[in-house]
Amino acid sequence: MSTATAAAASTSLSSAARRRSSPACRIPAPRRGSLLRRPLASSSRPLLRPVSAMASPGVDGEAVASRKKLLIFDAEEALAASLAEYTAGLSEKATAAERGAFTVVLSGGSLIKALRKLAEPPYLEAVDWSRWHVFWADERVVPKDHTDSNYKLAMDGLLSKVPIPANQVYAMNDTLSVEGAADDYETCLKQLIKDGVIAVSPVTGFPKFDLILLGMGPDGHIASLFPGHPIVHENQKLVTYVKDSPKPPPERITFTFPVINSSAHIGLVVTGAGKAGAVHKALSGDQKSLDLLPVEMIEPQDGEVTWFTDKPAVSMLSKI
Numbered sequence: 001m002s003t004a005t006a007a008a009a010s011t012s013l014s015s016a017a018r019r020r021s022s023p024a025c026r027i028p029a030p031r032r033g034s035l036l037r038r039p040l041a042s043s044s045r046p047l048l049r050p051v052s053a054m055a056s057p058g059v060d061g062e063a064v065a066s067r068k069k070l071l072i073f074d075a076e077e078a079l080a081a082s083l084a085e086y087t088a089g090l091s092e093k094a095t096a097a098e099r100g101a102f103t104v105v106l107s108g109g110s111l112i113k114a115l116r117k118l119a120e121p122p123y124l125e126a127v128d129w130s131r132w133h134v135f136w137a138d139e140r141v142v143p144k145d146h147t148d149s150n151y152k153l154a155m156d157g158l159l160s161k162v163p164i165p166a167n168q169v170y171a172m173n174d175t176l177s178v179e180g181a182a183d184d185y186e187t188c189l190k191q192l193i194k195d196g197v198i199a200v201s202p203v204t205g206f207p208k209f210d211l212i213l214l215g216m217g218p219d220g221h222i223a224s225l226f227p228g229h230p231i232v233h234e235n236q237k238l239v240t241y242v243k244d245s246p247k248p249p250p251e252r253i254t255f256t257f258p259v260i261n262s263s264a265h266i267g268l269v270v271t272g273a274g275k276a277g278a279v280h281k282a283l284s285g286d287q288k289s290l291d292l293l294p295v296e297m298i299e300p301q302d303g304e305v306t307w308f309t310d311k312p313a314v315s316m317l318s319k320i
């Protein structure tokens with residue numbers, strides 16, 4: 001990390017830390033106009049080494065449509081390299097567009113560690129971090145400095161290492177009740193739509209993020225949308241909450257499916273043998289079943305899904 005970048009990152013972290021007890025969602029002025037873009041150096045791009053890419057007939061689950069890609073990696077290093085390239089590429093594309101912002105949504109779990117290469121060369125220097133607007137698909141209702149906080153996880157693992165303006169990191173307000181925090185986050189999103197920071201899907205009318213990054217639990221949950229919980233059917237609100245999450249902590253806020261499925265891109269990071277059953281169910285082409293797992297309900301209306309997996313996670317797929 002260069003000295004200049006280190007100083008900028010340190011400033012971002014300090015500012016973010018100062019915000020811990022203040023209202024979470026501050027609305028920055030919309031950013032438009034000229035863009036000083038630094039192209040990603042193709043010569044220094046990380047090597048992409050998927051074992052196979054599944055988007056073709058003949059693979060277990062021919063229902064995997066062309067808008068869904070499955071990448072399978074031999075090693076976590078290769079997955080992380082590919083995820084960084086994917087994210088940086090979408091950032092470059094979004095910031096070159098008229099809106100001039102990259103709206104990216106994080107969640108918790110191993111995803112954050114998998115994003116670590118974004119804070120390393122070439123991405124640290126090449127990505128236009130000033131255009132990033134960072135959100136959470138779900139958050140545990142705990143203080144931001146609590147070990148269970150998804151904000152803290154992302155701040156420690158990525159956000160403190162890159163120079164994103166602190167007022168473009170939209171953390172949940174941790175001073176509110178779970179109901180209040182969900183309402184507050186929804187209000188935040190609506191204001192950012194009015195400001196032109198977040199786009200709106202012309203297909204669904206819901207916010208259209210440039211990229212939503214998700215993990216998946218062994219039970220097939222994504223964000224804080226758990227199997228069998230009624231909020232998986234929420235179709236009006238942007239942000240809702242649970243008070244009885246089967247995975248602790250019990251109180252969480254979460255994006256709803258209409259928001260997730262309005263995203264331009266969804267990156268799903270799913271590794272390990274413990275996920276094999278849910279991966280098989282999701283990719284085996286039986287999406288008509290009445291007992292859909294949340295991960296099977298990812299059906300972007302006008303977007304693409306890319307699965308970043310490893311061999312153990314896809315070990316139950318028969319035709320890889």
Ligand SMILES: O=C(O)[C@H](O)[C@@H](O)[C@H](O)[C@H](O)COP(=O)(O)O
Pocket residue numbers: 107108109110111138140214215216217218221222223224247248269271
């Ligand atoms: O809020 C949570 O409980 C976690 O964020 C959770 O939703 C996580 O994203 C998945 O369980 C995948 O986690 P791993 O990738 O670490 O397995």
